[in-house]
Amino acid sequence: MNYRPLFEDRDLRLASIDLEKDPKVIAGWTSDLTVARRLRSDEPVRPLAAHEVRKVLDEWVKEREKHDTYVFALRPRESDDLVGYYRIDSLTWVHGSASFELVIGKADDWAAYATAALELGLQFAFDELNMFRVKVRVEEFDARARSLYESANFYLEVRQRQALYEQGRYWDVLHYGMLRPEYSVYHQQMGVAA
DSSP states (O other), rough: OOOOOOBBBBEEEEEEOOTTTTTHHHHHTTSSSSHHHOOTTTTTOOOOHHHHHHHHHHHHHHHHTSSOEEEEEEEEEOOOOOEEEEEEEEEETTTTTEEEEEEEEHHHHHHHHHHHHHHHHHHHIIISSSSSSSEEEEEOOOHHHHHHHHHHEEEEEEEEEEEEHHHHHHHEEEEEEEEEHEEEHHHHHHTOOO
């Protein structure tokens, strides 16, 4: 097995969330309603203030203390700028199953870092947490996310028809999954030993 650093690659690193600085940056991204929905999925979507984002992040930190959630800031390798976050939650240890979400705040950063962020997140889930299955939820209208997960060999497992109301119409919610053997194949295709 080839050694791979767990928390960084050539361009990106998984780092801790800075509860003083990062909420302001993330709040700026919530004018993108997809980002706002990921932070407050149980309420009507709207842009959030920094103190509201801080409250969400504080809740995630508390969940982390119970080993139910892991959240990482996504930062360029040579900078402390925040470009996104990766969160893995809904861990079912006995079954080796978890959900995750990947949020990158700006379109240019998505183009630059989404693939690396996904690879680092999957490596953490499968190699460190020893998950057998990971799943992700994607809104039908999010073509960038659908393309990313499909290119990484995630399988569309569930399509919830018209489960989300957004901007005057109903959209499907797509649930993708990846199993450990599929993760191994994905890494072989990427030229990395899993």
